[in-house]
Amino acid sequence: MRKRFMPAVLLLVMIVAFAAVMAGCSSGPDYKIDVTKELYFQKEKASPFEIKVTENGKAVTGLSVSVELSMSNMDHGTVKAKFAEGKGGTYSADVKVPMNGKYEAVFNFEKGGKKTEKVISIEVAKPEGVAKVNGKWITNEDVTFYKLINRLQLEINREAAKKNYSGAQLDEELAYLDSQEKLAEDKNQLLTQIIRLRSMAMLAEEKGHKAEAAEVDAAVEKARGQYAQFPSAQALIKQYGEEKFWTVEKQQYKLIVLAQMVQKDLVDQAKKENPKAGDQEVYYQAQKKYEDLLVSQINSLKVEIL
Template structure:
C-alpha cells in the first residue's frame, strides 16, 4: 500500500510539474485597448520578470468578454523595444474582457490571465492622459482653411497674370492637406507639448495677455473678406471661444520662444537679429523634439 501511495504521489508531482506556469512574468498595459467600430485599435503591453524587461518572447492572447459570449479574439503581438509587445486589435464592443496570454521563450511556456476594460475613446489621441478630440482636429482643419483663404486673398492683392495663376494653383494643391489627420494632429501635439513645457518652466498666462493676442488676431482676420465670411459661417461666438482657448497655449509657447531669443542674445551679443532668431528657432525645435519624446503620447 505504501509503495502504491508513493507511486501515485510521484505521478501527481510529475503532472503538476508539467502544468507549471513557467517563469513569473508580469504583464503591464502600456497602451490601453479601445473599441472603435469596424476598426482595430493599437494595444501594447510590457513584460517584465523581477523588474527587468523580458525580450525575445513569442506572445499571443485570446480575448473574450467576461459576461457576454461574443466569441474569442485571437491576437498575435509583435516585439518592440525594452520588453514591449504590440498588436492592432479589433474587438466586437466595449466592456470587460479577459485576456489569456501565452508567452513562449526557449521552450518554456507561461500563461497569464488578466482583465482589461475596453472603453470607447474620447478622441483620436492622448497627451499625458489628455484627449485630443475630433472637435479639436476639426477646429484645426478650419483654421488651416481660414489661412488658405487669407493666402488666396493676399495673392490676389499682390500678384497678377501668370504669377497669380501659379500662386493660386499652389494654394489649390494645399486643399488636400486639410484632410490629412496626421498633419493636423502634428500641429496640435506641437503646440500642446510646448505649452506644457512652458508651464513646467513656471510660466503662466494672464487673461490680459490672451485677450490682447485674440484682439490682434481679430484685427488680422478683419482685413480679409473671405476670412470674415468663413468665421460667420462657422459661428462667430463659437469660433472666438475656441480660439481664445488656443491662444492660451500659443501665448505659453511664445514665452518659451522669448526665453530662447533672450538666451541667444546673451550668448551671442554681437550677432544680428537674423542670426539670433535662427539660433533661437533651432533651439526651439530641438527642445520641442525632446519635450515630445518625454511625454506619453498615444495615437489611435
C-alpha cells in the first residue's frame, strides 16, 4: 500500500491555524472566581448569589458580569442572570433556580471591549434557615422563638400599663404598644436582634469569657419568676409548649450572660477612665462603646441573609 504524505505547505497552514485557535481560547485574562455567598434553592423565590473575581491575587473591578446556569445531570433549561458590582471585586445577583443539585455556571466577563468566559461547577443546596452568621444557621424556629419573646414582652407591658395607668394615659400607652406589634414581628427586626446577641456572645468567648451553668440557670429562674407574674405571658408560653420554651430560653440566656460580660467589662473600663463620673455618665459611655464594639464585631463576621 502506497503511503500518502501531506504536503508540507498544507501541514504548516494547519499548524498555524490550530495555534491561532488555541491562542484565541487563552488570550483573555485569567480570572479566578470565588463564591462568597452560596446560591440556595428556595421554591418560587430568588436567592442571593455572590462571587469575587481576582487576577493574580488582586481584585478585579469594573467588570460586566453575567452567568448561565444549567444542571449537570438533568435538563431543566438554562437560568440567566446579570450581576451588579459591589466592593472589592465582588459581584452579586438574585438568582431563581428550578431545584437543588449540581450546576454548571458559565460566567461571561467583559471589560474594555475584551470578553472572557469562565466555567465552574457549584452545588446548590436547600437552605437550613433564613440567614447564617459565620457559617452557623439562623433557623425559622429561631425567628419564631424571637417573635414569641417580643410578644411576651408586649403582653407584659400591657398588663403592667393596666395596673399603673388609667384614663387617657392608659389609652395612650396601649395605643403605643399596639403600634409596636408589627415591628415586633418584622423579619428584618427579628434577624437584627438575633445577630446582635450572637455577635456579642461570640466576642465574649473570643475574650475568654465563659457562661457558667450556675449563672445561666440563675438567670433563667429569674426570668421564670418574672413571667409567672403575668397570666397572659403564661398563656403564650403554654401555647408554645412549656418544656420546649424553657429549653430554648436556656440556650438564649447562655448568649445573654456572655453579652452581659462584655457590657460589664465596658462599664468597668468607663469607671476606670472617668473616676469622678456619676453612674449615669458611666453607663452612657459604656453603652456608647458597646454599640461601637457591636458594629465592629458584626462587620468582622460573615453574615449572609437569604
